[in-house]
Amino acid sequence: MMKNSPDLRVQLAPRHPRGLILANPVMIASGIAGYGVEYAEIADIQALGAVVCKGTTLKPREGNPQPRLVETAGGLLNSIGWENIGIDALIEEKAPIWASWQVPVIVNIAGETIDEYVAVTSKLEGVPGISGIELNISCPNVSSGGMEFGVDPQLAAQVTSEVKAATTLPVIVKLSPNVADIREIALAVEGAGADAISLINTLKGMVIDINKRKPCLGNTVGGLSGPAIKPVALHMVFEAVKVVHIPVIGCGGIACAEDALEFIMAGASAVQIGTACLTIPDSCVSISEGIERFLREKGINNITDIVGAAQDKS
Numbered sequence: 105m106m107k108n109s110p111d112l113r114v115q116l117a118p119r120h121p122r123g124l125i126l127a128n129p130v131m132i133a134s135g136i137a138g139y140g141v142e143y144a145e146i147a148d149i150q151a152l153g154a155v156v157c158k159g160t161t162l163k164p165r166e167g168n169p170q171p172r173l174v175e176t177a178g179g180l181l182n183s184i185g186w187e188n189i190g191i192d193a194l195i196e197e198k199a200p201i202w203a204s205w206q207v208p209v210i211v212n213i214a215g216e217t218i219d220e221y222v223a224v225t226s227k228l229e230g231v232p233g234i235s236g237i238e239l240n241i242s243c244p245n246v247s248s249g250g251m252e253f254g255v256d257p258q259l260a261a262q263v264t265s266e267v268k269a270a271t272t273l274p275v276i277v278k279l280s281p282n283v284a285d286i287r288e289i290a291l292a293v294e295g296a297g298a299d300a301i302s303l304i305n306t307l308k309g310m311v312i313d314i315n316k317r318k319p320c321l322g323n324t325v326g327g328l329s330g331p332a333i334k335p336v337a338l339h340m341v342f343e344a345v346k347v348v349h350i351p352v353i354g355c356g357g358i359a360c361a362e363d364a365l366e367f368i369m370a371g372a373s374a375v376q377i378g379t380a381c382l383t384i385p386d387s388c389v390s391i392s393e394g395i396e397r398f399l400r401e402k403g404i405n406n407i408t409d410i411v412g413a414a415q416d417k418s
């Protein structure tokens with residue numbers, strides 16, 4: 105039996121002068137807990153590795169027409185479409201609260217143009233309470249911007265380098281699974297200066313109501329999340345880890361500690377929990393506890409000892 109608790113700390117921005125150290129590898133994914141403030145009343149947010157807030161744009165946005173959520177076999181289809189309070193309200197109302205938290209908060213940013221991404225980023229410069237930026241170039245539910253940047257290596261690189269030039273915060277780039285080869289995009293954003301990458305965002309999908317003879321979602325198309333996408337996400341993480349030399353954050357269908365450990369063994373330095381927290385709000389806390397229990401039972405001193413343990417050893 106081990107005497108000491110295993111070391112769960114992870115460094116998500118080793119190349120960045122400030123770094124981004126998490127107390128444990130479990131983060132709440134963007135879009136799941138809003139700005140974390142209400143969520144803090146139902147789950148022990150300070151026990152998490154990090155909180156990623158809702159995708160935020162330059163101006164407030166109302167999002168897509170209802171209905172915006174529909175359940176599918178083993179999954180959830182959403183077409184929220186960037187409903188958010190806008191960057192100014194985030195800075196005025198949310199950041200001061202975050203500044204009093206121990207848990208790092210990462211701001212997920214979105215935009216229709218590269219200029220919008222840069223403008224949002226510039227506004228965050230020097231604001232207390234923010235530990236990093238997650239660049240969402242992978243949202244499938246908006247008509248312009250979002251995923252458009254995440255499926256083209258050149259555009260992905262351009263938005264990454266322009267955002268990097270506009271900030272001193274670590275930048276995580278969130279990739280889309282709706283591509284032919286995830287490695288190409290991962291390499292492009294690494295080359296453009298990304299400090300880390302997170303993957304995956306949701307997979308494009310739809311559902312039809314056969315009685316109404318029309319799509320169930322007000323926006324027709326939505327993003328699929330939840331257990332149904334886990335094997336796809338895991339494989340993409342496994343592939344991305346092979347080619348990049350920056351930390352990879354795994355996301356997609358993680359619902360228990362065992363799922364999270366699979367991503368870590370595929371090479372993810374940390375994981376994000378999304379849909380599972382919509383059904384069981386504190387599942388991210390229990391996932392973190394479960395990872396610690398696993399390490400303790402196996403006599404592993406440091407989480408980093410198992411990162412990539414299932415990668416080919418050639």
Ligand SMILES: Cc1cc2nc3c(=O)[nH]c(=O)nc-3n(C[C@H](O)[C@H](O)[C@H](O)COP(=O)(O)O)c2cc1C
Pocket residue numbers: 133134135136158159160180182184186212240243278304305306328329330331333355356357358376377378379380
């Ligand atoms: C309701 C909902 C809203 C989301 N909003 C965002 C968002 O604003 N920005 C973003 O990058 N990802 C967003 N996502 C994607 C999640 O962060 C995550 O990448 C995806 O759901 C896969 O993880 P999961 O299967 O654990 O949910 C959202 C997902 C859901 C279900």
